[in-house]
Amino acid sequence: MKALATSIQTSTPHQSPSNLDPTQHYYAAIRALRIGIVARDPASHAEFAASIMCLSLTEVMFRDSAAGLSTHIKGVSQLLQTRGAEQYKSGVLHKLFVGFRPLLITEAFRSRQPTILASEEWIQLPFSIYSPSFMHILLNKVAIVPTYLHQIDEMSENPSQTDPSAITTLFSSLANILVGLESWERSLQHGTDGPCYLPRITDSPSNEGTPQTQYTALWFPNVTMANVFTHMWTFRIICMTELEKLALLFPWLILGEMSLTYQCHLHHIQDHTLVLSDQICSSMEYLLQDEMKLFGPASTFVPLKTVYHKFKADGSRQMNIVARCQAIVNRLVEKGLLSAPIIVFGE
Template identity: 35%
Template structure:
């Protein structure tokens, strides 16, 4: 198996990895021998094989490969010009996925992701407008936005130049268009925790109303494109026409829930403020509950074995959002929360790496 990997390391990855960033690995490998990138690809591949049944390898082997890759990437970061920026970005992204399978910690995963964001900012946004750099950018951006939402910190990706310059040559996909809207969420959450006063609260409500309108427009446009429905019910579960659709809609629902939760908190602090003309306080609660259950019922589709790493990793933010929202609902959402908790416990049992994100919650 090791000989086969050495002969065709990227082909082994592409059997599983369908994300845009993974598809550039062959070009990066052909561009020149790079120790850090090669070691990171190997660690990524071995972490995948840990989960395989036919070609399974010992965890110790995967951990050793990961340790070698980590040292190699650290060495490259210390020595200027040892690796190109795109090679380093790809190496870090390989390590990110390896982290999801290996028994490390959430702190390590977030540290890699924070480092990736710092690496990206060493170049101007225009650098990511085309070629391999663009593919890596669009592959990394969703994870970076999710990280900032979870850490409640504003992201550099929210600035206008970072939303427009990387897409001046290539039109953003529907998922990337959705992420353009989501870049505003971390900053809103951060300001809610730092600022006080009815004037600021009213301003935040206005921003949230505009953002919710844009999210609704995105969902309407996204679902109106195909002739067949984007999703349908199979019993209590929701099935989708593709993994891309599942990713887009579950994240759109999660972003809606987060925004509506922010609305509820602001109105709770300032009762004299009304939400929006078309959304009453009661509707805020109803909509967060409805969309949270849509997310929960989508989990079975995304947890299918054929999704490999990409289905389960994409459900992390939506499922965490739904879980926290239904838990906070108290008696009003008790039955829905019990259902969500059962789904989450099942997911944790099937994909052990999800415990990194939900450790101690269930």
């Protein structure tokens, strides 16, 4: 906690006492955590998880900390597995699980590796007492996708050696996830009391000597809904991108018995991803509000990373989207999230 508090203080503009050294408290916390883990006291399980969560949040305020953040997330994943899904149904452990689960699943997306959280046991048991929030319902729907990403990577290495039936099954599974996300988004928009988000004319932040301009931002009723939609759009972009990759790798897919729904997605992927990317970028202003503290800005990393790399790979096309991502990352750095460039850009 001291490491996190000190990092927040030193990264907050105009509130950074010169005598505070967050790294000193950070390394002290790491040493204490190592000692505790070696002792292997089961009663300290919740304390370990909470400590790692604080250290993970601390990492985002250090430069070049992507590797450290990934290490903490992997550590929590291993810690969870030592207790089993049954232990996370209620109490402090349930709250910690709910807090860390988005990080664990998005890390699986980043690494393109399967996660145990995709198993039915880990989807059902932790929420058998308390119903999942919209965010966790979304994660239930996509937790299996990193497994598909891993399979695509394996197929890409030896496409000629891949069983065609396995390719078709994978393509259909991924397409079903995409169609399911689109359907769920429609049901959310029609099933809530009010609109899930609304356009709002907002003044864009201006640099010195640059005139202020206006643009349309998306405004949400709360931060949870903002995170649900920005991540849902992100997962849709990922699914469409991977479907396109499979179709390019195995062209016979679009000539076979694929449904018209799947083919329609393939023919309009660029249009769909551009619209979704614009919506993600237009949502960032809401998440970057000062009242969101650390949690709003930190939740922008995965959506921004997905959009940036999708359009960066296109070269000169849609460079305005890339520029928007870069401008948003600059604002994240100004807010003290010094790791934003390395996490989003990977540079």
